[in-house]
Amino acid sequence: MEENKTIAAISTPVGVGGISVIRVSGKEAKNIASKVFSAFNVKEFNIEPRKMYLGDFKAEQFNEKCMMVWFKAPNSYTGEDVVEFQCHGGTVIAKGVLDALINAGAVLAGPGEFTKRAFINGKLTLDEAEGVMDMINAESESEVRAGYNLLKGNLSKEINEVQNTLTKLIAKIEVVLDYPEHDYEEQTAEETETSLEEIRSKLNNILKTSNTGAIVKNGSKVLILGKPNVGKSSLLNAILNYDRAIVTSIKGTTRDILEETYTYKGVKFILTDTAGLRDAEDEVEKIGVEKAKEAINYADVILLVLDSTNQLEPEDKEILDFIDDKNTIVVKNKTDLGNTLDLSNFHFKHIVEVSALNKRGVEELKQTIYNMVIDENIINSNLMVTNMRHVEAIKKALNYVDDCVNGINLGVTLDVVSIDLKNLWLALGEITGNNNNEEIINEIFSGFCVGK
């Protein structure tokens, strides 16, 4: 059985760094450590938990002077005995330390296995584990904050409230069915529909945060578009603040799609530069153009780059035909060379004047992009749905709200509608882990005087 094995892995990112941490977890962790590590001034590995020891690590090809700490079960991340080594950075050293631990009896940990063990050993709940995973994988501050809120149970609280309303509603319907001879006031179809509409608007409000939530979690996709040689690559470099794209004045230099990320106000943006959109004769460039058309569908924001020193040309207008004004920012580039472009005949909502060369207007552009995708109220609130599993569950729940309301409007009796009410209740339970049917029955008994 795998769980009896002691696992080891390099816990810091692969590559050159200041230090590397190698973690060992399992019953044999301490024993394995004693085979390869001798702490200075400690006899017979007589160590105490949660204390840092300096000592010698004997790897096969080298000796390493490093630190070691032992966490005694169950007071460790995984809930098992854990030993951690902090050694000098560098791939060779960390790899050598890990190899030595494996030779001493540890097995290589699978992906996420430390967290999996923490979960099995009760150190983390499902929600929390998700929160931790989100925080670990976070690439921006706002993502960390969202993970933290999940960990704190802010979403569960909201969902629980909706579930409680539903529990009462279902119990009121069910009690009349199971005790038809009692003189209870019956739940009416109208009352049920009113409650359902309240639930719908609550769930919609939660779901609304998922747009911002998804952007916080996955980053916002910003697409740079424009005919060849309007300075798209220069703009990309200006936003990123370094040279990524090759910038030349020959049209069509950027043949493939370039993707780079930057962070602005704690939010991650994925910037995509495309080949100039035009009917390419060159086969290689043609592929780039197709990809760009496809990218438009997936972009959250489109930066339409125009040359401010010229008037709109047919090629520009061609691009205008297949983009949507809603999520488009017109970037008038090359303002350092002049500003003769007249857009007064068009009704663009967002126009930013930029000189990619002098980095002028770039900050304003970043802010405009940010404003377009981020709802400040949501990002600063303590409830934001970032997890796809949660989004799916809420969408599923909303579908059941539709089913319930449709049923009621078709005149289906409430005992049958309650099939969908229960489905709705269960869908919400997928988020919080609260889906034990027994609760409704308990509500019937505690809320009503039943009996023959």
Next chain:
Amino acid sequence: MTYNYDAIVIGSGHAGCEAALALARMNNKTMLLTLNLDSIAFLACNPSIGGTAKGHLVCEIDALGGQMGINADKTTIQRRMLNSSKGPAVWSLRAQADKVMYHTEMKKVLENTPNLFVKQGEAKDILIKNKKVVGVKTVQGDTYNAKAVVVCTGVYLKSDVIIGKVRQNIGPNGFAPANHLTKSLKKLGLTIRRFKTGTPVRVHSDSINYSVLDEQCGEDNIQTFSFMTKTPPKNAIKCYLTYTNEQTHKLILDNLDKAPMYNGEIVSEGPRYCPSIESKVVRFSDKNQHQLFLEPEALSTKEVYVQGFSTSMPTYLQHEMVKSVKGLENAFIMRDAYAIEYDCIDSLQLYPTLQYKELDGLYFAGQVNGTSGYEEAAAQGLIAGINASQYINNKEPFVLKRNEAYIGVLIDDLTTKGTNEPYRMMTSRAEYRLQLRQDNADLRLTERGYEIGLVTKQRYNVFKKRVNLINKLKAELKTLCSPKQVADMFNEKGETLPKVGITLKDILKRSNIFIEDLVKYFPEYSKYPYNVLKEIETEVKYEGYLAKQNIQIEQSKKQETTNLPDGLDYSKIKGLRIEAQQKLNNVKPLTLGQASRISGVSPADIAVLTVYLKTLKD
């Protein structure tokens, strides 16, 4: 002296009767051992069979070849369909049964069943050899050898009847208690618990002032319990409705110190769903009245059952309480109300076959498993009897799933969740209740009953005939009608006329058009029996919801078929909460699905188990 049987059933209540009949009908030489032949199928509490979810159980028992439905139909003196204004899933038949006839009719059936030997005597010891049941020894000193034993002792084990300060070691209605068997059960490793239930007063009919009360009449033209009943029973009596009032409540509250439930005399668990009147008054102090139904106990007696007036107050207070009720001012109490305490086992120690996990051949059914109600008992008796027979004859266990029958829900709840109070069946406990209707119990179960040899050829033929008619009608509903053909009907029902042809099925789908309308305008369909027409109507009208439930049933199958390894020690899986570890070790569920239904095992625990099972596989 010793005697040889295939099986012995201990107890002749509703569980015992079904168990014994199932065993005998499946060709096992069976002895039904009972404390008193006069207590066979005794309706110790309310003189009625059925009601919500309970009516479903009776129809299922009948569909499998059990006796309760036939016996109830034969002895019904009033019947009604509860919830008839609701959807078909919750229509529930409830019948007032003639208490005397119910007993004598069932006794007659038992006596006339081949292979069945009904014997008065008290079981003392269950005999064991090599972890297998080998027989029963009686208090009278006889030993009966058998390969299987079904224990259906109801509320008789060490029963105490309590009225006020008076505690008597007697059984229901003054019958003798069974004081010896508990010791033997304990020795076999069974956990013994103590539950409580109660029954209301019976008053003399002539002392009731019916003129001031609302009457309740029976209904004709409704389904019967048994698919074999050809002539529906007639409504021979009326029931009456009255209420408690503030004076009644004051009497109870002023004298709570005399109520055994509140002064510490009774500490055992009573049922939440069938509380005594004192519990109702205390727990729901905002209600200033509670309903009481007056139900005649039999045609041959003047005794009237006061439903809703269960109490264990001293007799002089019972008298005062009854007198305070409208219409009962001069009522004469013929039998006092009482509470009864009894030994029962923990149903978590049973497999879904109702066999005790630790001993082959030992089965338990009925109130001894911690349930309440005649119907719940009979359902378990039937399943225990069938499985005892399967065991004797080396055949496959017979287990119904939650999506197949209320019986499946009942037994899965008992053996998976267990119960801390007398368990009552409710429609809210069945997650797939649209599938589990009274009207289609035969379609769900009769084939299964026939396979195991319990359903007779005669019943099977009746069933087959109905199935054929249903299929025929289903095919005919695909007939296309021209707008002209349906114009009259649509005009009368205020429906907008279709522009093109429409099938009968699509017509029936309209929420405003019922099978009766269809028969009215297409009289050729009147040749079909009413129950066939109704069956189709329900299936057509609820097609969408039925399909939705079918999807859920499919989805749940994955968990239901994920087996949990034998001998898994859940206390080693630290991610499970302690309560879940204990419950899982206690129940030892066979599948992940079963584990998920154990109360105290949360979905988070199931997530832990799922991850754990994966690591086992890796």
